[in-house]
Amino acid sequence: MSGITKAFPGVVALAGVDLSVRRGEIHAICGENGAGKSTLMKVLSGVYPHDSFSGQIEFDGEPCEFSSIRDSENRGIVIIHQELALCPQLSIAENLFLGNERSRKGWIDWNRTNHEAAELMRRVGLRENPTTQVLDIGVGKQQLVEIAKALSKEVKLLILDEPTAALNDEDSAHLLDLLRGLRAEGITSVIISHKLNEIVAIADRVTIVRDGSTVETLDLASEQVSEDRIISGMVGRDLSSRFPPRDPVIGAEVLRIENWTVHSPAQRGRVVVSDASLSVRRGEIVGLAGLMGAGRTELAMSVFGRSYGVDISGRIRKDGEVIQTRTVREAIGHGLAYVTEDRKRYGLNLIEDVKRNVSAAGLKKFAPRGWVNDNEEFRVAEDFRRSMAIRAPSVLTSTGTLSGGNQQKVVLSKWILTDPDVLILDEPTRGIDVGAKYEIYTIINELADQGKAVLLISSELPELLGLCDRIYALSAGRITGEVSRAEATEERLMHYMTRGQERSA
Structure with missing residues (x-):
């Protein structure tokens, strides 16, 4: 890609970007949010047609002008967006060949469809039945369905936009192994990711984009490229510390949750949060650590207006007095606020200004x-x-x-x-680059300095260690440990998060 320039009303998204990708490599693209990474890939994949931007695209030594996604797919370029494009009510096999149906004499050949789907699923390590509905499998497996769908189109260049953003560690590791396997088959991959540890582990080269322009391309095979080196290229400066400095001034207790128990609304009788107790003081940032499924979000949502769960029991005290938070309106009225982990679905109206x-x-x-x-x-x-x-x-x-x-x-x-007294922040930096993370961290610190009590949920242990004054750990719905900033280490937190031992004194 040479001299790619793409403008939207009021903003130039790409300004003369150059990108060169070698056959059979895993090429990463890094940059802050808004740097132009996804826009560049939408140009390459035909989402933005050739007459909507300036510059040249050359693929396999030939110039290309794509008017649509179908044009790029016909050349073997397939993009998998961060928001997966699957139909939940259709089967895996139906999704794999949607728009590319296996038919005979105008009728869909279901035997061929399911047989070829099973073969594609085997290649990506998906062991489900091809007739299984997509809504019945997890996000990690849905990502594999998208890759299998790309393989069905005889992909030569696979573009993945934040492929592991919504995945747990196990699913992420499996996906990265799959990309290594595709590389061994000669399939080229371009990956956009904010998870720099994954980039360093898997990429052959990384191109850094900043403010709509190409900054540099680093060869991870021949150079000693660290996460900090990539960060400095992304933000245009060295981040001597990824977390802003803070001298906490902690006041009186403002929120106490006592013996909180929550049952699943989908599976009657299943306890999601069990007898949990915790407290937060004014000016204090308290972390909530736990593995996927530990019950962190369920605890937060049930406290905030009982947005999740049934048969909820326990007490909530605000400034020492028992309060009721049976509805979101009641919770807000008592000075509680909840920033959801899924901002696009629950936190914002994206079509509004x-x-x-x-x-x-x-x-x-x-x-x-x-x-x-x-x-x-x-x-x-x-x-x-x-x-x-x-x-x-x-x-x-x-x-x-x-x-x-x-x-x-x-x-x-x-x-x-x-103007809340208590802010519950659920994964506030998910899907955000390191530069924007630093800005969010600064805002969180400022809120604590104003005397707000902050309860921070994060899957990133370094984030909890860098921000929090105290950290609670959850395992299988139970609070299994509480550590101060001085005592907290990743090893100790992981011990509580995985062992399920009773809470220490």
Whole structure:
């Protein structure tokens, strides 16, 4: 790709980007949110047709002009987006050949469909029945279905946009092994990822994109390329510390959860959170560590207006007094806020503008007599855009067009507007690059410095260790350990997260 330039109204997304990928390599593309990584790959795969950008694409030594995704797929270029493009109600086999059906005399040949699907599934290590509905398999297996679908199209160049963002460690490791196997078969892969440890482990070369331009391409085979080296290229500066400094001033206890038990709404009788007790003080950042399925999100959502779970028991104390949080409205009224781990599904209205999203949880502030004061709503949203450094041309910009880091700032702004005493942050930096993470960390520290109590859920142990004053560990719905900042190590937390031992004194 040579001199690729792509503009949208009000912003130049790509400015003369060059990219060269060798046959049979795993080539990583790194950069901050909004750097232009996904846009570049959409140009390559025909999502953006050739007449919508300038520059040249050459594939297998021949110039290419793709008018659609089908054009690029006919050349062997297949893209797998971060948001998987599968039909949940259809079977795995039906998804694999959707738009590319195995038919005979105008009728679908189901024997051939299922037989070829089974062979493709075997190649990617998927041991399900081809007739299994996609909604009945996990996200990790759905990712494998997408790769098998690409193989059915005789892929030569496979593009994966954040393929492990929603996967647990086991599924991520399996996917990376699969990419190594495809490399051995001669299939070229381009991978976009914020997980730099995975990039260092699997990529042959990495191209760094910053502010819509190519910065450099590093050869991981011949150079000693560390995560810090990639970070400095991404952000344009050295990050001597990935976490901003903070001197905590911890006050009185503001929230205490006692003997909290939650049952699954889908499987009656199954306990998801069992007899959990924890506390948070003003000005304190308390972490919640646990493996996938430990019950961290279920605990947070059940506390916040019983958004999850049935047969919930236990007590919540705010400033020493027992409170009820039976609805989200009640929880907000008591000064609680919850930033969901899935901002696109539960945290934001992506088709609405920044202004409407910021005001959503505190709308009554702008409508004292039942009518929304548009001017005041605009002014407050604009104040947040500046103070939170939300990179958007205007608060009237559609939220869905913003990068992940900026969307997360909009979610935080929405809840800060409600002036909460307690902020529950569930994976606040998921899918966000290291530069944007540092900005989110700074905001979290500032909230604690203002006397807010912060309960932070994260799957990244270095993040918990770098931010938190205390950390609780969960295993199978039970709190199995509590450690202070001074005592916390990854090994100790993992011990509590995996062993399921009773909570220490």
